[in-house]
Structure formats: structure tokens, C-alpha cells
Amino acid sequence: MRGNINKEGLITIFLFVTLLFSPFYYGCDKSGGINDIDNNDTTDIAEKSNLAKSKGNSIQIDPFALYSLGITPGQLIADLKKANIKYVHYFVVNYWNGGKNDDLFKKEYLDALEENGIGVWLMLLGNCFYGKTTFPKEWEMEFLTPYPEEISFYSFHNDEYVNWQVMRVKTILRNYNFVGIEFAESYFPEWRTIYTNGFYGDVSLYARRKFTRQYLGLVDEEPLSFDAIRNDPEIYKKWQDFRSDAVVNFNQKIKEAIKSINPKTLFASWGMGIRNGSLEEIREHFGLDMERIVKEVKPDIFYIQTAAQDWGDPGLEPDYLLAYSYIVDALKKAAPDVPLGIQTDIASLSFHDQSVEKRDGNWWTTFMxxxxxxxxxxxxxxxxSFYKQQGLWVE
Incomplete structure (x- = not known):
């Protein structure tokens, strides 16, 4: 998934993804491999709660990429069963207002998934769209250094943008019956970029004005510059509160929207995991106060997304997630009843750099x-789709 590795890496990945979606020896420790865990539940799928349907292994699927490969519904189902996949995340990265769209969600694929007891989540992006939109300029995020590609970023500080997403979710649920809805990358970019390439936001006039008025009480004053905010420790601390409050609010509003239409539809919040990091740094750089999200929002599931700094490591071992224990321990302490999920990237790095060792089926199985x-x-x-294009799957 998207992330900040370096400027050159970003340009390569963004160019490919934007073009592709514009119409829009690792062994298992246990014998038997993929079927060792959670493969004995014989409950009728119709009798399961949506949360029960969301337990175990899953995979993200970009529908446009799927269709472009010519993979039939039957072939998709066979692959998913082979990997012991219990449900999928349909991942929509382009602009879509939530209306009925048979080109985006082809009935024959949805029917095949339902008939085989494989649940479907809808995954959207919280902070951006790939490609251009017609949203007001005031909704946009501003970065210290502009992003290099045609990705449209929007700010959680803007109530109108948040409200548009709320209405979008309600529209979606009036047209589709997904097991759950989630917004990945619901954070402010980006990890330590304030010190490096400047892909740090939101530093727009709108955001700085709102912060100056609401968090500093300076209603009649000109908005502070970001330099003034950053160079004053007390003000910068309040700025971090401002950012994390906005992300918590976005999660809360989306959950409320989902439950107002269908209380049985699940909502998942997304955070971030990085090796050798800390909760404080994640909060500072991403605006993600993950303890607050699980405690105050109480999502049905909370996913820890693997940061680009980790999935971009060619030597990444499949048990790297154990290094996220500092996050898991804190989240379980804050909200022991919120189930946790973990996301990895098995395809992007080797897709764009064929010299990199591929994360094959054994790697993925070990991770799961x-x-x-x-x-x-x-x-x-x-x-x-990226995985299949590289000839990869579980054996």
C-alpha cells in the first residue's frame, strides 16, 4: 500500500498505481501450512454474525485490477479457498460517490463470493483519492513539500469533507450490503517526513486558522505559520492534539454513519505499525492516537497497517509483526474487547523491483x-492482483 519510502520510490509506485487504476526460504513452524489454524469452523455461513465472518485470513482485492487480469469468479474462489481466506476487502482507491456501480462491483463476483461463504468488506481511503476530483480547494491538505503525483489529499480538519464521507457511507449502505466498511490510511502523512522530504500535512491555511482559533483561543489573530507552531514546544504539543482529535472524530463520525443505516454492518478503524517505533512517535507523525481510537470509538475491529518503512525492507521476515507487540499490548490494555487485525504487503516491493526476493506463498502462510x-x-x-501477476500464491 501507499507509504513514504523515499521520493524516487514514491514516484515509481504512484505512477504505476495511478495508471493502472485510472479508469480507475521461509517455512511454517507448524506442519501442514495454511490449514493449521482456524480451519475447523463448520458453522453455516448464514448463521454467523458479521464479526464471526471476519475472523481469520483475508486479502485485499482491487476490483479494477482483478477484472483487468481476466480472472473468472470460479478461479478467484479457487484461489481464496486454497489460501484459507475467510473474507475479502474490496479496495476502492479512485473517486466514487457511493452510488450503484455494476462496473465496479460486478454481480457475478459478488454472487460467487456469497455462495461460497466468503464475506466482502469495503475498503476506502480516508485521506486521499488516486486521480483528480472536483472537491473544493479548501478541503485539500497542504504539505510542506507538494506530493509528486496525481493523488488528491483531503483534510480531516475540514468538517465539510468529513460530512461528505459520512453521506457517502450512508449512500453506499443503501446500495450494498457489505459485511463491514473501513477507511485505511485515515491519518495525516507521513512518518518523520517533517525532518526529511517535507511530505507532511496538513499545514494549509484552513488548518492553521482553525488551530489558532480553537486550540489557542486567538480568534481575532492571524493564523500562526507552521514554523511558529513547530518551534514552540507548548504550541506544537497542542498541534499534535489538534491532529489526533481530527482523526478520532473522523473515525467516530464514520462509525455513527454506518450504524445509523445498519447496526449489523461492521466498522473497522486503521492504525499504523512500525518496527523500532513508539506510540508517541506514531501519534506525532501520523496523528494516530491508537489508544484513544480503540477506547473512545470502539471499532468492531482495529487493524494495524504495516508501514512502508517495514514492507519496503527487502529482507523483511514473515514474523516481523512480533515487533509490533508494543502496539498490541497498549491497545489490549486500553480496550481489551476490541479485536485486532494486522495488514501486510506481499506484492508491491517485488512487483516494482524484480531483483527483490518475492514474498512467496510460504512467506505469506507464515505471516498468517x-x-x-x-x-x-x-x-x-x-x-x-499484484500477487497473481507475479505468479505467486500458496501451494
């Missing part, structure tokens, strides 16, 4: 089994 044997309720991976 490690997650479930270490207390995660579920796991997911990016992305089905």
Missing part, C-alpha cells in the same frame, strides 16, 4: 499463521 497464533483476530494482505 504467526498472526493468528499470537492473538490477532484476523489478518489481511495487499494485494491479490
Amino acid at each position: 499463521n504467526t498472526s493468528l497464533s499470537n492473538g490477532y483476530y484476523t489478518n489481511t494482505a495487499y494485494e491479490y
Whole structure:
């Protein structure tokens, strides 16, 4: 998934994804591999709650990429069963207002998934769209250094943007019956970029004016510059509160919208995991106060997304998620009843750099089994189509 590795890496990945979607020896520790964990539930799928349908292994699927490969519904189902996939995340990265769209959600694929007891979540992006939109300029995020590609970023500080997403979710649920809805990348970019390439936001006039008035009480004053905010420790601390409050509010509003239409539809919040990081740093750089989100929002599931700094490591071991224990321990302490999920990227790095060792089926299987044997309720991976194009799947 998207992330900040370096400027050159971003340009390569963004160019490919934007073009593709514009119409829009690792062994398992346990014998038997993929079927060792959570493969004995014979409950009729119709009798399961949506939360029960969302337990175990899952994978992200970009529908446009899926259709472009010519994979039939039957072939998709066979692949998913082979990998012991319990449900999928349909991942929509382009602009879509939530209306009925048979080109985006083809009936024959949805029917095949339902007939085979494989649940479908809808995954959207919280902070951006790939490609251009016609949203007001005032909704946009502003960065210290402009992003290099045609990705449209929007700010959680803007109430009108948040309200548009709320109405979008309600429209979606009037047209589709998904197991759950989630907004990945609901954060402010980006990890430590304030010190490096400047892909840090939101520093727009709108955001700084709102902060100056509401968090500093300076109603009649000109908005502070970001330099003034950053260079005053007390003000910068309040700025971090301002950012994390906005992300918590976005999650809360989306959950409320979902439950107002269909209380049985699940809502998942997304956070971020990074090795050798800390909760404080994640909060500072992403605006993600993950403890507050699980405690105050109480999502049905909370996913820890693997940061680009980790999935972009060519030597990444499949048990790297154990290094996220500092996050897991804190979240379980804050909200022990919120199930946790973990997301990895099995395809992007080797897709764009063929010299990199591929994360093959054994790697992925080890990741999945490690997650479930270490207390995660579920796991997911990016992305089905990129993986298949590299000739990869579980054996």
C-alpha cells in the first residue's frame, strides 16, 4: 500500500498505481501450512454474525485490477479457498460517490463470493483519492513539500469533507450490503517526513486558522505559520492534539454513519505499525492516537497497517509483526474487547523491483499463521492482483 519510502520510490509506485487504476526460504513452524489454524469452523455461513465472518485470513482485492487480469469468479474462489481466506476487502482507491456501480462491483463476483461463504468488506481511503476530483480547494491538505503525483489529499480538519464521507457511507449502505466498511490510511502523512522530504500535512491555511482559533483561543489573530507552531514546544504539543482529535472524530463520525443505516454492518478503524517505533512517535507523525481510537470509538475491529518503512525492507521476515507487540499490548490494555487485525504487503516491493526476493506463498502462510497464533483476530494482505501477476500464491 501507499507509504513514504523515499521520493524516487514514491514516484515509481504512484505512477504505476495511478495508471493502472485510472479508469480507475521461509517455512511454517507448524506442519501442514495454511490449514493449521482456524480451519475447523463448520458453522453455516448464514448463521454467523458479521464479526464471526471476519475472523481469520483475508486479502485485499482491487476490483479494477482483478477484472483487468481476466480472472473468472470460479478461479478467484479457487484461489481464496486454497489460501484459507475467510473474507475479502474490496479496495476502492479512485473517486466514487457511493452510488450503484455494476462496473465496479460486478454481480457475478459478488454472487460467487456469497455462495461460497466468503464475506466482502469495503475498503476506502480516508485521506486521499488516486486521480483528480472536483472537491473544493479548501478541503485539500497542504504539505510542506507538494506530493509528486496525481493523488488528491483531503483534510480531516475540514468538517465539510468529513460530512461528505459520512453521506457517502450512508449512500453506499443503501446500495450494498457489505459485511463491514473501513477507511485505511485515515491519518495525516507521513512518518518523520517533517525532518526529511517535507511530505507532511496538513499545514494549509484552513488548518492553521482553525488551530489558532480553537486550540489557542486567538480568534481575532492571524493564523500562526507552521514554523511558529513547530518551534514552540507548548504550541506544537497542542498541534499534535489538534491532529489526533481530527482523526478520532473522523473515525467516530464514520462509525455513527454506518450504524445509523445498519447496526449489523461492521466498522473497522486503521492504525499504523512500525518496527523500532513508539506510540508517541506514531501519534506525532501520523496523528494516530491508537489508544484513544480503540477506547473512545470502539471499532468492531482495529487493524494495524504495516508501514512502508517495514514492507519496503527487502529482507523483511514473515514474523516481523512480533515487533509490533508494543502496539498490541497498549491497545489490549486500553480496550481489551476490541479485536485486532494486522495488514501486510506481499506484492508491491517485488512487483516494482524484480531483483527483490518475492514474498512467496510460504512467506505469506507464515505471516498468517504467526498472526493468528499470537492473538490477532484476523489478518489481511495487499494485494491479490499484484500477487497473481507475479505468479505467486500458496501451494
